[in-house]
Amino acid sequence: MNFDNFYSNNNFYFSESYSGGLAECLKKYNVSPCATLDLGAGEGRNSFFLASSGFNVISVEPSKVGAEKIFHRSENKKLNIEVYNSEFLSISRELSELGLVVALTSLEHMEHSEIGQTVSEIKRILKPGGYVYILVFTEDDPGFKKDTNNASECSLFIKHYFKKNELKELFSDFNILEYSEYMKRDTTHGPIHYHGKAKLFARKPL
Numbered sequence: 001m002n003f004d005n006f007y008s009n010n011n012f013y014f015s016e017s018y019s020g021g022l023a024e025c026l027k028k029y030n031v032s033p034c035a036t037l038d039l040g041a042g043e044g045r046n047s048f049f050l051a052s053s054g055f056n057v058i059s060v061e062p063s064k065v066g067a068e069k070i071f072h073r074s075e076n077k078k079l080n081i082e083v084y085n086s087e088f089l090s091i092s093r094e095l096s097e098l099g100l101v102v103a104l105t106s107l108e109h110m111e112h113s114e115i116g117q118t119v120s121e122i123k124r125i126l127k128p129g130g131y132v133y134i135l136v137f138t139e140d141d142p143g144f145k146k147d148t149n150n151a152s153e154c155s156l157f158i159k160h161y162f163k164k165n166e167l168k169e170l171f172s173d174f175n176i177l178e179y180s181e182y183m184k185r186d187t188t189h190g191p192i193h194y195h196g197k198a199k200l201f202a203r204k205p206l
């Protein structure tokens with residue numbers, strides 16, 4: 001699924017607000033600015049937050065429109081962001097020694113068969129002691145249940161909803177600092193809808 005149409009107007013399709021959950025984890029665990037990947041950066045809202053907070057950000061986004069938006073805004077605001085207009089697995093070999101990887105509702109847009117390799121690459125490109133923050137949609141999501149009255153208009157494009165504990169188990173060799181599964185009302189885009197979410201904050205062993 002290509003997000004070009006969603007991103008091709010002047011506003012931010014998924015709002016301009018960054019992830020409050022990510023900001024809370026960085027603060028709670030005293031994560032210092034470091035080399036960071038925003039995997040599936042969209043229009044860059046979390047990349048901008050991280051770069052404004054002093055992190056050196058690599059934004060990877062396959063939508064040309066999204067990647068160009070991130071590039072132009074980071075140039076205008078003189079933010080330290082390197083943009084790759086690419087799918088993650090096409091460029092992941094170029095990355096290493098990162099201190100933080102964030103992936104906010106992007107892994108579910110990959111085929112199930114790609115997710116194992118993506119997780120292996122996230123683990124490889126993090127240096128020991130590096131952190132990962134991931135948010136995904138779960139099988140509690142109305143989109144998975146075909147409950148069209150409560151599902152997001154984007155749910156047709158989701159390729160994999162995560163099973164209970166699936167995300168946590170994929171990182172069982174990491175130190176899991178935070179993990180939760182919950183339902184959330186979403187008023188940021190399209191008709192009001194709900195999401196079943198899993199959130200993970202974990203650290204690669206030293």
Ligand SMILES: C[S@@+](CC[C@H](N)C(=O)[O-])C[C@H]1O[C@@H](n2cnc3c(N)ncnc32)[C@H](O)[C@@H]1O
Nearest residue numbers: 003014040041042062063087088104105106109
């Ligand atoms: C729901 S959007 C979330 C965007 C952003 N993370 C945010 O929170 O605003 C999902 C994003 O994942 C991107 N994506 C899909 N497949 C991808 C892949 N294989 N590698 C990297 N990004 C991907 C899409 O282009 C899209 O911008």
